[in-house]
Amino acid sequence: ELKVEQNPLFLSMQEGKNYTIYCNYSTTSDRLYWYRQDPGKSLESLFVLLSNGAVKQEGRLMASLDTKARLSTLHITAAVHDLSATYFCAVDPSLSGSARQLTFGSGTQLTVLP
Amino acid sequence: EAQVTQNPRYLITVTGKKLTVTCSQNMNHEYMSWYRQDPGLGLRQIYYSMNVEVTDKGDVPEGYKVSRKEKRNFPLILESPSPNQTSLYFCASSSWDSVTEAFFGQGTRLTVV
Numbered sequence: 001e002l003k004v005e006q007n008p009l010f011l012s013m014q015e016g017k018n019y020t021i022y023c024n025y026s027t028t029s030d031r032l033y034w035y036r037q038d039p040g041k042s043l044e045s046l047f048v049l050l051s052n053g054a055v056k057q058e059g060r061l062m063a064s065l066d067t068k069a070r071l072s073t074l075h076i077t078a079a080v081h082d083l084s085a086t087y088f089c090a091v092d093p094s095l096s097g098s099a100r101q102l103t104f105g106s107g108t109q110l111t112v113l114p
Numbered sequence: 115e116a117q118v119t120q121n122p123r124y125l126i127t128v129t130g131k132k133l134t135v136t137c138s139q140n141m142n143h144e145y146m147s148w149y150r151q152d153p154g155l156g157l158r159q160i161y162y163s164m165n166v167e168v169t170d171k172g173d174v175p176e177g178y179k180v181s182r183k184e185k186r187n188f189p190l191i192l193e194s195p196s197p198n199q200t201s202l203y204f205c206a207s208s209s210w211d212s213v214t215e216a217f218f219g220q221g222t223r224l225t226v227v
Binding site: 088098103 | 144204206208219
């Protein structure tokens, strides 16, 4: 059974600080997805990581994937209040990919304090 | 605009009363899925469909039914809802092209009393 573990589950950080969210998974997969969810809202795609060593950046967020270690990280640089949300990583281990059978982590609830 | 549309957004029902949550996508995606989200558990897949008339169980299928008679629609059916099915439900769609992500609907908050 595929397990996806995120840590921390809760994160409070000061504006302007840096931090990293970790996502470990238990089976072979070279496809990992990061999503953001605001309270009461749907999931918004942030990054699609499709191979070992993949790194993607958008604004103050950068995601990376190490398939050998079965680890993905989401790094936050110089946090701002607008980044407050819950962040999920998700893995699709199916051979055909296509994000059709996602297993999600429990989510990291990020609060950025002024 | 590319989107996944679910209805209704909110639903309160009584135990045992059959209900259907609809899901429609306008992106011509082959794959569609249903997830439920519960506090502390993330999202768990209920059922998924790879194309018309092709469906399969996800991780938590008990108490749910689905059908895929048209490519764009993937309704979720609760034949006899119970309180433990109170949850936030999301429909998602994705393309056979594995370089893209899954797109999610707005969610349906279901309460079974």
